[in-house]
Amino acid sequence: MSPQTGWTDQRVENIIGNLLRAGVILSALVVFVGAIVYLARHGQEPADYRIFRGEPSDLRHISGIVHDAFAFQGRGIIQLGLLLLIATPVARVAFSIFGFALEGDRMYAGFTLIVLAILLYSLLGSSLY
Amino acid sequence: MNVLEFTALVWAGSVIAGLLGSLTGLGGGVVLVPLLTLFFKVDIRYAVGASLVSVIATSSGAAAAYVKEGFSNIRIGMFLEIATTVGALLGAFLATRVSGSAIATIFGFVLLYSAYLAGRPRVRHAFDDVPDPLATRLKINGSFPEAEGVRHYCVHRVPLGFSLMFGAGALSGLLGIGSGAVKVLAMDQAMRIPFKVSTTTSNFMIGVTAAASAGIYLNRGYIDPGLSMPVMLGVLSGSLVGTRILVKAETKWLRLVFSAIILLLGAQMLYNGLAGRI
Numbered sequence: 032m033s034p035q036t037g038w039t040d041q042r043v044e045n046i047i048g049n050l051l052r053a054g055v056i057l058s059a060l061v062v063f064v065g066a067i068v069y070l071a072r073h074g075q076e077p078a079d080y081r082i083f084r085g086e087p088s089d090l091r092h093i094s095g096i097v098h099d100a101f102a103f104q105g106r107g108i109i110q111l112g113l114l115l116l117i118a119t120p121v122a123r124v125a126f127s128i129f130g131f132a133l134e135g136d137r138m139y140a141g142f143t144l145i146v147l148a149i150l151l152y153s154l155l156g157s158s159l160y
Numbered sequence: 161m162n163v164l165e166f167t168a169l170v171w172a173g174s175v176i177a178g179l180l181g182s183l184t185g186l187g188g189g190v191v192l193v194p195l196l197t198l199f200f201k202v203d204i205r206y207a208v209g210a211s212l213v214s215v216i217a218t219s220s221g222a223a224a225a226y227v228k229e230g231f232s233n234i235r236i237g238m239f240l241e242i243a244t245t246v247g248a249l250l251g252a253f254l255a256t257r258v259s260g261s262a263i264a265t266i267f268g269f270v271l272l273y274s275a276y277l278a279g280r281p282r283v284r285h286a287f288d289d290v291p292d293p294l295a296t297r298l299k300i301n302g303s304f305p306e307a308e309g310v311r312h313y314c315v316h317r318v319p320l321g322f323s324l325m326f327g328a329g330a331l332s333g334l335l336g337i338g339s340g341a342v343k344v345l346a347m348d349q350a351m352r353i354p355f356k357v358s359t360t361t362s363n364f365m366i367g368v369t370a371a372a373s374a375g376i377y378l379n380r381g382y383i384d385p386g387l388s389m390p391v392m393l394g395v396l397s398g399s400l401v402g403t404r405i406l407v408k409a410e411t412k413w414l415r416l417v418f419s420a421i422i423l424l425l426g427a428q429m430l431y432n433g434l435a436g437r438i
Contacts, residue, residue, distance in 0.1 A: 043234075045228065052221065055217055059217070059393060059396060066167075069385070075164065077161070078162060078163045078166035078167075080384070081201050086382075086383065091378060091379050109388070110385045113385065116392070117216060117378070118371075124368060139299075142242060143238050146241045146242055150372055153374070154375035
């Protein structure tokens with residue numbers, strides 16, 4: 032911690048806490064809008080989740096989800112909201128690197144960078160297989 | 161059942177799961193997956209995907225409140241997240257390889273163990289102030305505010321805690337739960353971190369751990385928007401209400417009721433998993 036710059040764990044954490052809350056509220060709103068569109072169009076169809084088919088490929092990847100959401104499809108909008116939700120902790124980790132760097136803590140900036148790499152691999156890299 | 165009725169019922173069930181989860185501190189995931197698979201006959205892979213999404217929502221939603229209290233230790237959390245996220249990746253890959261029955265069987269065992277942990281009185285351990293050299297080098301010894309003033313604590317047995325966290329991450333990725341109980345166990349019992357610090361730090365780690373497996377779930381088509389929508393919105397509203405009334409509620413009998421429910425669900429999951437019905 033470096034008192035000269037005034038960046039302490041607590042201050043960084045307060046900012047991050049608010050960032051997380053904003054991310055959750057935003058994603059819940061997007062999911063809610065998607066829910067209205069989805070239920071208005073498909074509410075009367077039978078619901079069946081007994082057999083696992085897996086999602087269609089457009090709902091599995093970031094580009095497809097964004098495409099479907101902008102085409103105003105209910106399921107696409109919901110999935111975009113869920114994607115925003117998954118991105119919230121990723122943003123938190125990214126911001127923490129920045130915070131540790133400001134505090135001059137190289138070891139923890141490094142640890143956090145490892146965590147970020149794992150998260151990005153899961154979100155982006157695992158789709159390459 | 162049409163989509164509208166299904167959505168409404170799943171939403172209501174998720175509100176209750178979120179409420180119970182936050183009141184007891186065990187999280188909603190442990191009851192959600194059995195609820196979806198046993199009562200709504202949802203395939204366990206969709207159930208696990210929806211549950212994982214709701215775990216991220218509750219963890220991130222509660223983070224702001226916990227941070228202000230000043231209990232959570234972000235260095236401990238960030239260091240141990242290296243273990244939980246690697247574990248979560250492994251768990252999520254494993255989930256795509258094994259059968260639904262196998263996942264249900266493991267889930268059953270975890271539920272039975274959680275019920276045992278929740279029903280058992282917490283073992284209080286004495287704090288000593290002899291610093292552990294590894295913990296000192298990692299700068300994870302900390303302090304937190306108490307009524308009598310600031311209390312300092314030393315962290316112990318870092319390698320054991322780190323290994324347990326890897327296991328917690330793998331369970332989280334395999335079963336779509338936050339596995340907060342295992343995380344608290346690792347910090348509170350193994351690493352001798354004060355209970356309040358353990359629970360709040362665990363909460364902040366849960367979201368990051370879950371995000372590590374969520375990417376793989378999404379890419380494999382486990383996250384269904386129609387199912388995840390009522391689950392996420394329900395658990396989120398339930399847990400928000402739960403954290404508001406937490407201060408007033410008498411949690412002792414609530415924990416007992418909740419562990420009885422988990423025990424029953426665990427037996428059901430185990431039976432159905434072993435019988436190959438899930």
